[in-house]
Amino acid sequence: MTPRTAVDTAAGVRSGSLRAADVLEEHLARVASREAEIHAFNLVTQDAARARAADIDRRVAAGEDPGPLAGVTIALKDNLCTRGVPTTCSSRILEGWKPPYDASVVERLAAAGAVFVGKTNLDEFAMGSSTENSAFGPTRNPLDTSRVPGGSSGGSAAAVAADFATVAIGSDTGGSIRQPAALCGVVGVKPTYGAVSRYGLIAFASSLDQIGPFTHTVEDAALLMEVISGHDARDSTSIPQPAMQLRQELGKGVEGLRIGRITDLPAGADPGIMARLDAAFAALEAQGASIVDVQVPAFTYGLTAYYLVAPAEASSNLARYDGVRFGMRVEAPDTNAMYSATRAAGFGDEVKRRIMIGTYALSAGYFDAYYGKALKIRRLIANDFAAAYAKADVLLTPTAPTVAFELGSKGDNPLAMYLCDTYTIPTNLVGHPAMSVPFGTAELGLPAGVQIMAPTLGEPVMFRVAAALEEAAK
Numbered sequence: 001m002t003p004r005t006a007v008d009t010a011a012g013v014r015s016g017s018l019r020a021a022d023v024l025e026e027h028l029a030r031v032a033s034r035e036a037e038i039h040a041f042n043l044v045t046q047d048a049a050r051a052r053a054a055d056i057d058r059r060v061a062a063g064e065d066p067g068p069l070a071g072v073t074i075a076l077k078d079n080l081c082t083r084g085v086p087t088t089c090s091s092r093i094l095e096g097w098k099p100p101y102d103a104s105v106v107e108r109l110a111a112a113g114a115v116f117v118g119k120t121n122l123d124e125f126a127m128g129s130s131t132e133n134s135a136f137g138p139t140r141n142p143l144d145t146s147r148v149p150g151g152s153s154g155g156s157a158a159a160v161a162a163d164f165a166t167v168a169i170g171s172d173t174g175g176s177i178r179q180p181a182a183l184c185g186v187v188g189v190k191p192t193y194g195a196v197s198r199y200g201l202i203a204f205a206s207s208l209d210q211i212g213p214f215t216h217t218v219e220d221a222a223l224l225m226e227v228i229s230g231h232d233a234r235d236s237t238s239i240p241q242p243a244m245q246l247r248q249e250l251g252k253g254v255e256g257l258r259i260g261r262i263t264d265l266p267a268g269a270d271p272g273i274m275a276r277l278d279a280a281f282a283a284l285e286a287q288g289a290s291i292v293d294v295q296v297p298a299f300t301y302g303l304t305a306y307y308l309v310a311p312a313e314a315s316s317n318l319a320r321y322d323g324v325r326f327g328m329r330v331e332a333p334d335t336n337a338m339y340s341a342t343r344a345a346g347f348g349d350e351v352k353r354r355i356m357i358g359t360y361a362l363s364a365g366y367f368d369a370y371y372g373k374a375l376k377i378r379r380l381i382a383n384d385f386a387a388a389y390a391k392a393d394v395l396l397t398p399t400a401p402t403v404a405f406e407l408g409s410k411g412d413n414p415l416a417m418y419l420c421d422t423y424t425i426p427t428n429l430v431g432h433p434a435m436s437v438p439f440g441t442a443e444l445g446l447p448a449g450v451q452i453m454a455p456t457l458g459e460p461v462m463f464r465v466a467a468a469l470e471e472a473a474k
Contacts, residue, residue, distance in 0.1 A: 004023070005215075006166050006223055010069055010070045012071075013056065013066070013072075014060065014066070014070045016060055019071075020052075020053040020054075020070065021057055023073060024050065024073055024115055027117060028049075031117070034162055038140050039137055039138065040139055040158040041120055041159070041164070042118075042120065043078070043086055044118040045116060045119070049073070049115050052115045056071050066113035067113035067114075068112050068227060069109060072167060073166045073167075074166070074167055075116075075117050075169070076106065076120065076168070076169050077122055077169055078120055078121065080119075081106070082116070083100065083101055087202070088136075089122065089125045090121055090122045090123065090124045090125075090133075090136055091125055092328060092346045093328050094202075095135070101200065103199060104232045104234060109169070109228065120153070120158075120159055121137075121138075122152045122153055122154065122155055123152035124347070126171055127152065127204065127350050128350055129175070129179060129420040130151045133151070135348055138407060140158070141183060144446065147407060149161070149404065150183035150404065151179070152176040153170030153177050153180050156170040156177075157177075157180035158180075159214075160215065161185060161186055167220055171212075172190035172210050173208045174310060175421040175423075177214065178399050178424050179399060181214055181399070182400045182448065182451075183404040185447030185449075186214050186215065187220070187221045188212065188221075189212040189433070190427065190434050191229060192432065193208075193431030193432075195239055195433070195457065195459070196212065198235050199232055199235045204317065208313070217470065221463075221466075222249070223247060226247065229243045230242050230243035250463060254288060255289065256289070257289045257464070258393045259290070259392060259394060261293050261396065262296050262299065263293045263295055265423075266423075269402070270402050270443055273400070274398065275442070276398075276439050286472075295384070296388050298380040299381065301377045303418060303421070303425055305378055305429060306421075306428070306429060307418060309375070311357040311361065312358040315354075315362060316362070322343070378430070381430055389458075394453060394461060396453075397453065398448070402420075403447065423451060434451055434452065436449035436451050437470055440473060450469060452469070
């Protein structure tokens with residue numbers, strides 16, 4: 001059965017032909033039947049969701065319009081603040097913490113009529129590519145429960161793939177929306193940095209983090225972007241412009257567009273993945289686009305630069321978890337001992353690893369050699385992308401180098417795990433938009449995603465290409 005889209009759900013609820021309560025119960029029934037094996041959620045908020053759905057139905061009956069997402073069920077990544085609802089980042093250090101406010105994105109979704117089903121599992125503090133680094137246990141891929149859903153937003157991707165919710169929200173610091181979207185066979189969007197407010201997103205790396213949607217269709221992703229994008233005075237990095245209008249772009253086709261093929265793309269992707277990328281180029285060419293070869297020489301250094309910039313920012317951002325202000329506290333004889341004991345007990349291995357890398361990279365005597373150099377590489381990558389976008393409207397790459405891998409297969413080798421984000425990280429470093437669209441299957445019949453990258457605020461053309469690929473994949 002094809003899952004009902006957000007567009008169809010909202011249209012049905014607004015017209016009165018569908019009840020929000022019925023839509024919700026369908027999803028809760030699926031959660032009840034499969035959540036124990038998949039573990040997409042840290043918390044299912046069914047009571048609040050039922051009250052919310054009933055309120056939306058009451059408003060429709062009274063002749064009101066609840067908004068463009070009326071009755072649409074949404075799963076929220078558990079690093080988005082939700083007032084009075086536990087928000088843990090899948091870490092022991094925040095276990096039981098209830099934020100006193102809602103994230104901007106949560107406010108906007110609520111104002112649009114959405115129904116929140118729960119908070120989804122993630123790699124602790126969004127650090128990982130498999131959702132195995134959660135303090136509350138791994139999430140499994142609904143398409144094959146012996147495999148990972150990707151990460152760090154694996155819970156959100158799995159929730160959509162299993163149809164526990166119509167759509168979900170995740171965050172993307174180095175590929176954490178796009179890579180799990182590819183592994184779970186759904187659409188995932190990382191918007192332009194600053195296009196969606198980060199207010200109320202618990203920070204991992206503030207210059208890289210961006211919030212975006214997981215959906216079954218490109219049209220649903222466009223609808224979600226229209227709701228969550230737009231200026232927010234509470235986020236100092238928010239771009240001062242109104243919400244994006246993307247659905248009007250979807251039917252425009254790709255005739256005349258220049259699709260860039262990166263000839264010096266880092267190797268390492270499976271043959272089946274590269275075959276799907278070639279098929280995507282062919283499909284777009286058949287629809288009237290031209291394929292142009294471009295070079296992005298610094299692309300290959302993205303991973304190295306990222307694993308200095310991101311941990312350095314994380315080391316600074318995670319200093320606030322000290323056992324004093326909020327979250328967990330381990331008692332000790334004096335304050336310094338309490339800090340150490342709390343952080344040792346509260347953080348998992350991967351988070352500790354990245355805090356240590358970041359603190360080292362920022363320390364006196366090493367700053368210029370590591371962090372300073374990584375920022376120079378970041379600049380080079382931006383320059384190379386600018387040159388590529390002078391020749392092409394969008395660039396296409398694989399989203400992930402492989403299909404979903406088996407649980408536990410990379411856990412002992414952090415470097416192998418980091419390589420999962422080879423193709424997604426460079427866009428985060430330069431702040432450009434990128435999205436993953438499912439495009440057939442590769443090895444073992446598992447889904448493959450194609451990544452569409454565009455220049456800053458290039459979402460309109462990116463969504464045009466995404467719609468064309470989605471059509472070609474049918």
